[in-house]
Amino acid sequence: MQPDVASLNRSGPEMFDWGTKTFIMGVLNITPDSFSGDGLGTDVENALIQAREFVANGAHILDIGGESTRPPKVYEGANPVDADEELVRVIPVIERLSAELNVPLSIDTRKSTVARAAVSAGAAIVNDVTMLGYDEAMATTVAELGVPVVISHIRDRARYTDVVGEVITDLIATVHRAESAGVARNAIILDPGIGFGKTAEHSLTVLRHLDELTNLGFPVLVGTSRKSSIGAVLDLPVDDRLEGTGATVALAIAKGADMVRVHDVKEMARVAKMSDAIVRGWTPPQ
Numbered sequence: 001m002q003p004d005v006a007s008l009n010r011s012g013p014e015m016f017d018w019g020t021k022t023f024i025m026g027v028l029n030i031t032p033d034s035f036s037g038d039g040l041g042t043d044v045e046n047a048l049i050q051a052r053e054f055v056a057n058g059a060h061i062l063d064i065g066g067e068s069t070r071p072p073k074v075y076e077g078a079n080p081v082d083a084d085e086e087l088v089r090v091i092p093v094i095e096r097l098s099a100e101l102n103v104p105l106s107i108d109t110r111k112s113t114v115a116r117a118a119v120s121a122g123a124a125i126v127n128d129v130t131m132l133g134y135d136e137a138m139a140t141t142v143a144e145l146g147v148p149v150v151i152s153h154i155r156d157r158a159r160y161t162d163v164v165g166e167v168i169t170d171l172i173a174t175v176h177r178a179e180s181a182g183v184a185r186n187a188i189i190l191d192p193g194i195g196f197g198k199t200a201e202h203s204l205t206v207l208r209h210l211d212e213l214t215n216l217g218f219p220v221l222v223g224t225s226r227k228s229s230i231g232a233v234l235d236l237p238v239d240d241r242l243e244g245t246g247a248t249v250a251l252a253i254a255k256g257a258d259m260v261r262v263h264d265v266k267e268m269a270r271v272a273k274m275s276d277a278i279v280r281g282w283t284p285p286q
Contacts, residue, residue: 015104015124015148016060016258018219021280022272023259025106025221026051026059030066030089047093048100055103058269062097063127063261064118065108066090083113090114091121098122106150110134112141119145125189129196130154131174143182150189150221151175155197163202164209167192168216175218189259191221194248200232207248207255214256223261224248225268242267250275 016023028047051062066089067081081089086109094105098121106125107118112135115126127150132138142149151174153167160166171190179185192213194203206213207224214220224230230244231237242264249260249268253275262268276282 016219018258019280021276022253022257023060024058024265024269024272025061025063025223025259025261026054026265027225027261027263028054028062028064028093029068030064030093031068044092044096048096051097051101054265055101057266058273059103059265061104061106061125061259062101063106063108064090064093064097064123065127066114067109083111086111086114087117091117094118094121094123110138112137116141116145119147124148125150127191128152129191129193131170131193132178133174139178139181139183142178142187143184146184146187148187148189149178149183150191151178152191152221152223153193153196158197158199158202160202163198163205164212167206168213171213172216188218189221190216190218191223194222194224195227195229198229200229203227203229204233207252210252210255210257214258219258220256221259221261222249222252222257224252225260225262225264246271254279 028050030047054062066086090107094107097105104124105122106127107115107123108127108129109115109118110128110130115138119126125148126142128138129152131151131154151171153171175188178188190213192206192210194206198206210222225245226238226241230241230248234241234244236244245262245264246267249262249271252260253272260268260272
């Protein structure tokens with residue numbers, strides 16, 4: 001059963017001109033244990049080099065995370081770190097990048113204390129992959145900070161009767177909870193949480209019906225990059241999923257995605273540009 005969404009209108013953070021193009025979120029994992037094998041550790045200089053390359057290759061926003069959210073242990077963490085360690089990892093990077101790069105930064109964290117410190121250091125968006133569910137203070141913290149928030153779907157077990165309907169129902173319930181805590185509706189971005197509490201079949205079904213989420217009226221972020229669902233279909237390791245990621249990005253854009261979170265920025269920015277030319281229209285250069 002689909003929820004009543006009649007009161008929802010298309011909105012979103014003012015820093016993005018939604019509908020004009022697909023925005024590229026580049027992933028900066030300030031961790032030693034990223035599932036994708038691209039963890040930068042705590043080397044600020046390496047992070048700056050990677051960030052500059054991402055921006056030069058088309059990234060519109062950089063997503064910085066200091067704790068692996070490798071499924072299926074996202075609530076516990078693949079190798080859980082406490083808030084103090086997470087702050088040691090991400091704050092120097094955020095301070096440096098916010099001073100030197102002219103793109104918004106997102107903090108990928110499940111902890112409200114980290115979110116608050118990251119925004120103080122220069123982050124502009126909070127990306128919580130636990131659907132505001134790990135830290136009870138996260139919703140009120142985001143409201144107090146007045147920054148946009150990505151609400152990403154997750155369940156602790158991949159059990160669904162109607163995966164698409166239940167993902168939408170869970171997300172809308174979280175939207176209402178966030179609004180009750182004081183988060184503005186136009187500060188909310190939705191993410192279907194590909195791979196989080198979902199089998200490969202679940203994730204593919206959600207992507208196939210992504211327009212049911214994009215039609216709700218909120219900007220939608222999709223993160224399929226190098227995910228296990230691609231590996232399941234192609235029988236390829238995590239470092240050999242570029243083409244599979246490209247297919248998911250192109251089809252997500254065709255279904256209305258507004259932003260894609262990717263590791264391979266140069267290649268996926270090209271996929272997005274070509275997809276946008278088809279989906280949103282193209283004007284030849286003069």
